[in-house]
Amino acid sequence: xxxxxxxxxxxxxxxxxxxxxxxxxxxxxxxxxxxxxxxxxxxxxxxxxxxxxxxxxxxxxxxxxxxxxxxxxxxxxxxxxxxxxxxxxxxxxxxxxxxxxxxxxxxxxxxxxxxxxxxxxxxxxxxxxxxxxxxxxxxxxxxxxxxxxxxxxxxxxxxxxxxxxxxxxxxxxxxxxxxxxxxxxxxxxxxxxxxxxxxxxxxxxxxxxxxxxxxxxxxx
Amino acid sequence: xxxxxxxxxxxxxxxxxxxxxxxxxxxxxxxxxxxxxxxxxxxxxxxxxxxxxxxxxxxxxxxxxxxxxxxxxxxxxxxxxxxxxxxxxxxxxxxxxxxxxxxxxxxxxxxxxxxxxxxxxxxxxxxxxxxxxxxxxxxxxxxxxxxxxxxxxxxxxxxxxxxxxxxxxxxxxxxxxxxxxxxxxxxxxxxxxxxxxxxxxxxxxxxxxxxxxxxxxxxxxxxxxxxxxxxxxxxxxxxxxxxxxxxxxxxxxxxxxxxxxxxxxxxxxxxxxxxxxxxxxxxxxxxxxxxxxxxxxxxxxxxxxxxxxxxxxxxxxxxxxxxxxxxxxxxxxxxxxxxx
Numbered sequence: 001x002x003x004x005x006x007x008x009x010x011x012x013x014x015x016x017x018x019x020x021x022x023x024x025x026x027x028x029x030x031x032x033x034x035x036x037x038x039x040x041x042x043x044x045x046x047x048x049x050x051x052x053x054x055x056x057x058x059x060x061x062x063x064x065x066x067x068x069x070x071x072x073x074x075x076x077x078x079x080x081x082x083x084x085x086x087x088x089x090x091x092x093x094x095x096x097x098x099x100x101x102x103x104x105x106x107x108x109x110x111x112x113x114x115x116x117x118x119x120x121x122x123x124x125x126x127x128x129x130x131x132x133x134x135x136x137x138x139x140x141x142x143x144x145x146x147x148x149x150x151x152x153x154x155x156x157x158x159x160x161x162x163x164x165x166x167x168x169x170x171x172x173x174x175x176x177x178x179x180x181x182x183x184x185x186x187x188x189x190x191x192x193x194x195x196x197x198x199x200x201x202x203x204x205x206x207x208x209x210x211x212x213x214x215x216x217x218x219x220x
Numbered sequence: 221x222x223x224x225x226x227x228x229x230x231x232x233x234x235x236x237x238x239x240x241x242x243x244x245x246x247x248x249x250x251x252x253x254x255x256x257x258x259x260x261x262x263x264x265x266x267x268x269x270x271x272x273x274x275x276x277x278x279x280x281x282x283x284x285x286x287x288x289x290x291x292x293x294x295x296x297x298x299x300x301x302x303x304x305x306x307x308x309x310x311x312x313x314x315x316x317x318x319x320x321x322x323x324x325x326x327x328x329x330x331x332x333x334x335x336x337x338x339x340x341x342x343x344x345x346x347x348x349x350x351x352x353x354x355x356x357x358x359x360x361x362x363x364x365x366x367x368x369x370x371x372x373x374x375x376x377x378x379x380x381x382x383x384x385x386x387x388x389x390x391x392x393x394x395x396x397x398x399x400x401x402x403x404x405x406x407x408x409x410x411x412x413x414x415x416x417x418x419x420x421x422x423x424x425x426x427x428x429x430x431x432x433x434x435x436x437x438x439x440x441x442x443x444x445x446x447x448x449x450x451x452x453x454x455x456x457x458x459x460x461x462x463x464x465x466x467x468x469x470x471x472x473x474x475x476x477x478x479x480x481x482x483x484x485x486x487x488x489x490x491x492x493x494x495x496x497x498x499x500x501x502x503x504x505x506x507x508x509x510x511x512x513x514x515x516x517x518x519x520x521x522x523x524x525x526x527x528x529x530x531x532x533x534x535x536x537x538x539x540x541x542x543x544x545x546x547x548x549x550x551x552x553x554x555x556x557x558x559x560x
Contacts, residue, residue, distance in 0.1 A: 133272075133296075136318030141472045146424070148434045155432065157423055185423050191472045 025099040027066060032104025035097040038089055039105075048111035049165060051209070056085070057167030063110030063213050067156035069102035072183075081183040115166030116209030123199075127207025130200060140195050143204060146188060151208050157185050163213030169205040177201075264395040269321045269329050269382040284377070291378025294371060295320055295328075298360065299438055301371065307541035308361040308495070309431055309438050309447035312375075315359065315455060317468055320382060323396020324467035324474065329382035330397045333390060340514050341454075344553045348376045357546035358453040361495050361539050364548050399455075399463030402479030408458065410527065413488025416481045420470060429492055444492035446539040451497035451532075452511075452549075457518040461486035490520050491532065495539030497521065498549045504534040 036043075039061075043049050047062030061069060075081035076090035093101065116124070129135070131151055134142035143151055146158045153160030161169060175181035176193035184190060196204075270278075275288055294301065296319055298311040312328075313319060320328035336347040341354070349372050353364035365371035418427060424440040425431055431442035442448040455461050466482035467474055477485070501507045508522030516522065521533040538544075 133319065136322050137268075137271075139322075139472070139474070141317075145439075145471060148439050149437045152434070154434045154439050186420065186470055186473075188423075188470060188472060 025096050027070075027099040027101075027103025029100075029104050029107060031097075032100035032102070035093060035101040036104055038092050038097075039101065042085075043105075046111055047105045047108040049168070051114035051165035051167045053115065053167060055167075057115070057165045057171060059168040060111055060113065060164055060213075061105035062108035063163075064106060064159055065153060065156050066102040066106035068153075068159045069105055070098050071156070073098045073102065075183045081181060110160075110163055110213035113163040113165050113209035113211070113213070116206040119166075119202075119206035119210075123203050124207055124210065126199070127203035127205070130196075130204045131207050135200070138195050140192055140200065143208075151211060152213060160213055161208045162211035164208055166202075166205040166209035169208055170201050173201045173205070263392055265386065265390045265392045266395040267329065267383070267386040269327065270384050271321075272319075275381070280381075287374050287377050288381050290370075291374035291376070291381075292319065294375055295378055301362075301365075305356055305365050305371070306360045306362045307539055307544070308449065309442050310360055310449060311438075311441075312355065314441040315464065317471075320379070324398075324400060325396075325464075326398050327382075327396060328379050329386060330394050332376075332380045332383035333386050333388050334394075343514065348379060350548065352376060352379070353546075353548040357498055357549050359449045359455070361448075361450045361453075361541055363541070363544055363546040399460055399467055401459045401463035402466040402482055404462070404483045405480050408462075408480075408483040408487035410488055410491055410525075412480075413484035413486070413491075416477075417485050417488050420477065420481070421485065424471070429489070443489045444494050446495060446537070448494050450495040450539065451519065451521050452499055452515070456490055456494065456521065457515070458483070458486050458490050458520065459518055461490055487520075491525055493532065493535070493537075495541075496533065496535060496537055498538070498546050500533075500536075502536075504531060508533070 036047075042058040043061050044058075047060060049058040049060040051057045072081060073086075073090045073093060074095075076083060076086040077093075079087070090098075119127075130140065131143045134140045134145070143161065146154065147161050148154040148158065151160065151162040172181060173193045173196060176184070176190045177196065179190075182190055193201075272289075272292060275285060278285070280288075295312040295316075298306055298313075299309075315326065316322075316328050317325040331348055331351050335351055336345050338344065339346045339351070346354075349367050352372065352375055353367070356362045356364035365375075421443070425443050426440075429442060429444040429448070431438070431447055432440040449455060455464060462479075462483045462485075465485055466477060466479060470476065497507060497511075499507060499511055501510065504522045508516045522531065524531050
């Protein structure tokens with residue numbers, strides 16, 4: 001389901017739901033660690049995930065914004081974000097466990113991104129250019145204009161992408177490009193991803209995989 | 221409250237036709253060559269400015285390249301001049317998107333090929349440096365670097381280099397110049413504007429218009445308040461703001477809002493407070509009247525906000541710059557030239 005622009009009512013409802021999630025179900029780190037038993041097979045005990053060339057990479061969760069993680073889990077459950085594997089695992093978690101798990105992973109120290117080491121200099125240079133300046137001839141705005149300086153994330157809506165695995169970043173950009181992912185606010189990511197070439201996607205994925213994730217974004 | 225709507229130039233009505241040609245074409249290549257364009261018959265000057273990669277590959281003198289690079293850096297990270305020449309949260313590129321190159325986002329190379337020229341806002345002939353100085357005094361709520369200074373030379377060099385290959389004083393309208401406003405079916409509405417703002421803009425610019433910082437670093441600019449441009453900035457005029465929004469917002473989705481939404485949001489944003497106009501005489505009504513014909517007739521400055529009776533601009537808050545007076549504002553020019 002694709003929501004380009006919700007009405008005011010849906011915005012307010014969304015805000016209420018969000019408030020419920022974070023207040024009535026305030027996450028707890030210790031409970032989150034227990035809940036994370038469901039997740040560690042793929043996302044690893046340290047939350048570092050794994051880059052899997054040619055397969056489905058498992059994203060690093062450690063250090064990501066807790067509200068962002070929680071929203072993704074709710075979206076997997078509702079089908080707003082589609083992924084067969086994650087729908088299965090997200091359905092094993094109740095709302096409280098989602099809140100707890102999200103807070104738990106958010107406070108783990110970020111681990112380095114994988115999958116960018118073998119990229120050649122030209123590809124990394126193109127990735128850096130797209131990340132910092134965009135390519136306005138194709139109306140591709142810079143990644144950092146929303147994901148923030150260094151791609152380290154802005155609030156709960158714009159996740160940190162620096163230090164994420166290249167395979168995961170490119171899979172997500174391709175998913176937006178072919179409309180199999182559309183749970184971003186106001187189609188902000190989808191509109192850009194559709195203008196990116198395969199080389200653009202490889203370039204930004206490799207670039208951000210080699211960049212450090214912020215330490216400051218880990219806590220709420 | 222009424223807004224005087226004005227069809228400014230012939231180019232405006234022709235760009236509306238371009239808009240009709242469709243977003244997908246525009247987005248696919250923002251700088252399509254003239255012979256490939258469906259609207260080539262409009263006979264406009266289409267100029268694709270060089271990129272920073274073109275600069276590196278060019279035969280320009282290495283020292284000039286350094287200065288142009290510095291100009292680009294100042295343009296896209298103007299916050300490095302915060303507290304010296306800049307006293308709000310803006311960069312040049314906050315309004316002139318895409319490094320000042322992009323059509324319909326007031327591409328700045330146009331100034332380099334049309335100036336010196338008479339400017340209605342200050343009623344005399346301005347050159348490129350004086351035009352840039354105006355941005356510092358109003359849009360950056362600051363005070364300009366001196367004419368001929370390293371900063372001013374670097375910024376003007378960047379502007380002129382972007383114009384590489386474009387003719388001086390062109391005899392055709394410039395494609396994508398300024399922020400052409402869309403058609404406005406109905407008079408703008410504050411209430412509709414507020415709703416559309418919260419729905420489409422607040423996720424980045426915040427419900428209270430304060431913009432967004434992350435770890436102390438600027439990300440999304442403030443559309444109003446002390447972090448924003450002051451009352452004398454061009455975008456404080458509703459028509460200009462409507463054009464900016466329609467042609468450029470939400471970021472990455474030009475012309476995705478209706479013309480009416482763009483006007484409503486512009487009306488809402490420009491009905492909020494911002495730092496005082498540096499031309500303030502000490503009295504908002506007097507200031508609004510004195511600069512009405514050349515400027516404020518198209519802003520809401522000095523008008524009374526209907527829902528709460530607030531008089532816009534009726535304050536002595538100059539924002540972070542305090543009592544610093546931009547030295548270029550009101551500077552007399554060409555007083556010795558005789559009337560013809």
